[in-house]
Amino acid sequence: MGMTYVQKLLAKACGRSQTAVGDVLEPPVSLAMSHENGALVINQFDEIFQGTGREAKIWDPERIALIFDHRVPAESAKTATNHKKIREFVAKQGIRKFHDIRGDVGGVCHQILPENGYVRPGYVVVGTDSHTTSHGALGAFSFGIGATEMASVWTLGRILNVEVPGTIKVVVDGKFPEGVYPKDLILHLIGQVTSEGANFKVFEFHGATIRAMSTSGRLVLCNMSVEAGATSGLVPPDEETRRYLQEEAGVREPLDCFGPDPDAVYEQTIAIDASRLEPQIACPHTVDNVKPISAVAGKMVQQIVIGSCTNGRLDDLEIAARILKGRRVADSTRLLIFPASWRIYREAMKRGALTDLAAAGAVICNPGCGPCLGIHQGALGDKEVALATTNRNFKGRMGNPNAEVYLCSPAVAAASAITGAITDPRSLTVPQGAR
Amino acid sequence: MAKEKVVLALGDDISTDIIYPGRFMATVLPKETPQFAFVDNAEFNRRLKAKEIPAGSMIAAGKNFGCGSSREQAVSCLKGYDLAVVAKGIARIFLQSAINLGLNIVICPEVEAAAGDELEIAEGQVRNLTSGKSFAITPLPKARQSIIDAGGLIPYTRALLLARR
Numbered sequence: 001m002g003m004t005y006v007q008k009l010l011a012k013a014c015g016r017s018q019t020a021v022g023d024v025l026e027p028p029v030s031l032a033m034s035h036e037n038g039a040l041v042i043n044q045f046d047e048i049f050q051g052t053g054r055e056a057k058i059w060d061p062e063r064i065a066l067i068f069d070h071r072v073p074a075e076s077a078k079t080a081t082n083h084k085k086i087r088e089f090v091a092k093q094g095i096r097k098f099h100d101i102r103g104d105v106g107g108v109c110h111q112i113l114p115e116n117g118y119v120r121p122g123y124v125v126v127g128t129d130s131h132t133t134s135h136g137a138l139g140a141f142s143f144g145i146g147a148t149e150m151a152s153v154w155t156l157g158r159i160l161n162v163e164v165p166g167t168i169k170v171v172v173d174g175k176f177p178e179g180v181y182p183k184d185l186i187l188h189l190i191g192q193v194t195s196e197g198a199n200f201k202v203f204e205f206h207g208a209t210i211r212a213m214s215t216s217g218r219l220v221l222c223n224m225s226v227e228a229g230a231t232s233g234l235v236p237p238d239e240e241t242r243r244y245l246q247e248e249a250g251v252r253e254p255l256d257c258f259g260p261d262p263d264a265v266y267e268q269t270i271a272i273d274a275s276r277l278e279p280q281i282a283c284p285h286t287v288d289n290v291k292p293i294s295a296v297a298g299k300m301v302q303q304i305v306i307g308s309c310t311n312g313r314l315d316d317l318e319i320a321a322r323i324l325k326g327r328r329v330a331d332s333t334r335l336l337i338f339p340a341s342w343r344i345y346r347e348a349m350k351r352g353a354l355t356d357l358a359a360a361g362a363v364i365c366n367p368g369c370g371p372c373l374g375i376h377q378g379a380l381g382d383k384e385v386a387l388a389t390t391n392r393n394f395k396g397r398m399g400n401p402n403a404e405v406y407l408c409s410p411a412v413a414a415a416s417a418i419t420g421a422i423t424d425p426r427s428l429t430v431p432q433g434a435r
Numbered sequence: 436m437a438k439e440k441v442v443l444a445l446g447d448d449i450s451t452d453i454i455y456p457g458r459f460m461a462t463v464l465p466k467e468t469p470q471f472a473f474v475d476n477a478e479f480n481r482r483l484k485a486k487e488i489p490a491g492s493m494i495a496a497g498k499n500f501g502c503g504s505s506r507e508q509a510v511s512c513l514k515g516y517d518l519a520v521v522a523k524g525i526a527r528i529f530l531q532s533a534i535n536l537g538l539n540i541v542i543c544p545e546v547e548a549a550a551g552d553e554l555e556i557a558e559g560q561v562r563n564l565t566s567g568k569s570f571a572i573t574p575l576p577k578a579r580q581s582i583i584d585a586g587g588l589i590p591y592t593r594a595l596l597l598a599r600r
Binding site for chain 2: 043044047049071078079082127129144145146147151156160195196200229231285374375379394395401
C-alpha cells in the first residue's frame, strides 16, 4: 500500500520498507532542539542518570541544538542563572550548535535551525517547543515534546513510542490576490479544521501555490500547523527546498529528497483555492476563531507586533516597511518589530527596511520571542487590544489575562499601524508621505 | 480510583497559558512550579497553596485541554498537588508529558461534570455520582502503556539505559 510522506520518512528513518498509521516506532533523532527550557531538560537528564553509576553524557553532541531566544537578554536574575547553567552544560558536553545572545549568530530557534542548515529533508526533529512543527517546511518530521521527553532523547538518541500519524492532505492552488499571504492561508485552514481537528495527525501540503511558495512562506504554514493540533506540518521537499538549503543555508552535503507514494492513503483531503482568500484575522481567545478581515476591520488596537518565529523573516519585514515607508504609526498605537534572527536583522538594516520602519515610529527590538508569550517585553495593559503577526492569541498570552490579542499577516499589521485600527492593506487611503 | 470531587470545571481549549502563564516560565523545577498553577484564577490558586484542596481532586475540562506551548511546567504544577484531570480531549504534547510525569489523566469525550460533583473512575467509565450519569473513557494510547507501567519516563529511560551493556 502506498505511503504518505511522513509514513515513508519514518520507514526510512527506522530502516523498514513499510509503515502503517498507528505503528509504534522508536526512530533515531536527527536533531534535538531546546531553548531556555533546556535548563529543565538538564535537570531531568541528571535525574535519569542518578544512582545509575553512569556518567551523564548526551548521546551525540552534534545532534543537539541549544538556542537562547525566549528571554534575551535576560530580564531577571533567574533567567540569567538558567542561561549560565545551560552555557556550562554546553561547554561540558561539547555541544557546538549553540546560539548564545549574540548579534552574529543569535535569533529565534525556529529561524536559527533553517538558516544554519541544521534541518534537512527526511530528518526526524524534536524540540522542546510546540512550534517545532515549523521545520516540516524543509521536509523533516518535526514536532514538539516536553522537557522530560527531551531528557530521554538526550540519553538514548531516539524518541520512544512514536505512533505513525495519519495524514491530512492539504492541496492549495491558485494565486494569492494582492494583500493576501501564506499567513492568511494557514489562518483560514485552522479556522476550517478547528484547534483540535488535526490532533495526533499531520498536514502534508501540496498544490501549485505551495510549489511556488518560498521557504519563508512554507515555514509560516508549518509553524502554525500545531494550532490545529497537528503533530507536524510537512512540505515534501522540492527544488525550492534544495535552493534554500544550498543557497541560503550553505548546505554542501547531498540531500535526500523524496515524495509520498502516488497511491498514498490520506485520512482526509482539503482543497483550498488561494485566489479566493481575503486577509484573515484570528480573534480572541482561540486561534481557530478566524474571520475574514471585513468582519473585524475598524477594531482599535493599542499595540501591534510584527515578528516572531511565525512572521519575522526578511520578506515579512520588507512587506511592512514598504507599507509604512513615508507614513506614520498612529499616536493611539505602538508598533514593535521583532526580527526572527540577527542575520535577518542585519540584512533588513542593510536594505533600509528597519530604518524605514523606525522612521515611521516603530520600535525595533532585538530578535527573540519577546511579547509573543508575554515573558519579556511588550506586555499589554488591562483591557488593551493587540494585533500581532505571532501565532497564538490565548487568554493571557501577551502577558495579561485582561487583554486581547488578534492575529494577522505582516501586511495587515503594517496597514493597521498607520490607522490604529484593524485595516485591510488593500483599502489604505492615507497616501505615503502624509504625516 | 476512589471517589473524588471536581474542584474546578472548565470549558474547551484550556491552554497552557491558562494553566501556567508564560510569564512564570523562568521557573522550571517541578518542586517550584505548583505555586503558579492557574495563577490567573486567583481564588483557585489561593486554595491550592493553602492546601484546601485534597490530593486526588479532579479538574474537569472540555476539548483540547492543555493546548499550546510544550512547557512542562503546566503538567508539573498540577502533579505537584496530585490533581487529576478528566477532559473531553487532551492536546498531544500535554498528554504525553502527563504520562511522562505520572499526572493522572482521563480522556472522556462525553463527560459532563460541574464543580462540586463527585466522580468515580471504574471499569472504563467515569461515573458522575452527583448526576447519576456514566460516560465511557477513551483508553490512553497503547504505545505509551509501558511508560505508564514504569511509573513515568524517567524510570523507564533509566531502565533502558541500564539495560545497555
